[in-house]
Amino acid sequence: MADGAPGLRARKKAETARRIHRTALALFDERGFDEVSVQEIADAAEVSKMTVFNYFGSKEDLLFRPMEEHFADAARAVRDRLPGESALEAVRRDFLEMIAARDPSIGLHAEPFGRRIRRVMMTTPVLRERAYVSSEKGARELADLLTEETGDAVQALIAAATLTAARNALVEEHHRRIDAGESVDAVAADAAARAAHAFALVDRGLGDYARRPT
Secondary structure (H helix, E strand, O other), X not given: OXXXXXXXXXXXXXXXXXXXXXXXXXXXHHHOHHHOOHHHHHHHHOOOHHHHHHHOOOHHHHHHOOOHHHXXXXXXXXXXXXXXXXXHHHHHHHHHHHHHOOOHHHOOOOOOHHHHHHHHHHOOHHHHHHHHHHHHHHHHHHHHHHHHHHOOHHHHHHHHHHHHHHHHHHHHHHHHHHHOOOOHHHHHHOHHHHHHHXXXXXXXXXXXXXXXXX
16 A cells, blocks of 8 residues: 555656646637636646646746756757667657657647647747757757867867757648648658658758767
């Protein structure tokens, strides 16, 4: 009984956080981020206002907390790359795996949850600015990692900016096509080929850059 208790508590906490987050997103999407108070979110989620702040440090975090880690996906892929794998190959492999998994963070999940987050973010200046800053932090994290490995800060910055831009352009294209009326399945069907083409363009300049020794 005691051994199972922490697991149950953790699941309940996760479910509470998920309920608060989804309630907040629904209200933001319906009425606009600036028009919804934290108290209204708490009431709709059937928790106290203090509980909301215990799970999410700020109103902005209600939207960003579950997705912010994805801004560093490229850095994570390079940090964890395989022996013999270059930085480009690691980022490409990771992105193709996310396509195969229909990851919500790249806009290919059947449930429109991730796209609702993006819609609220793109229509709210303060959130759009935070997304830009978070994206820049992710690119800087990748640049710092590559600088540490290669010793060339300028080339690392160029490589990080290029790889980040390629990923962002692909994700933006997913959203653009779905917003234009295409089904998620249709966009996902050629997403891997589109990504392979995009990274082939990058490969012409970065193919062997930061290749990890075998």
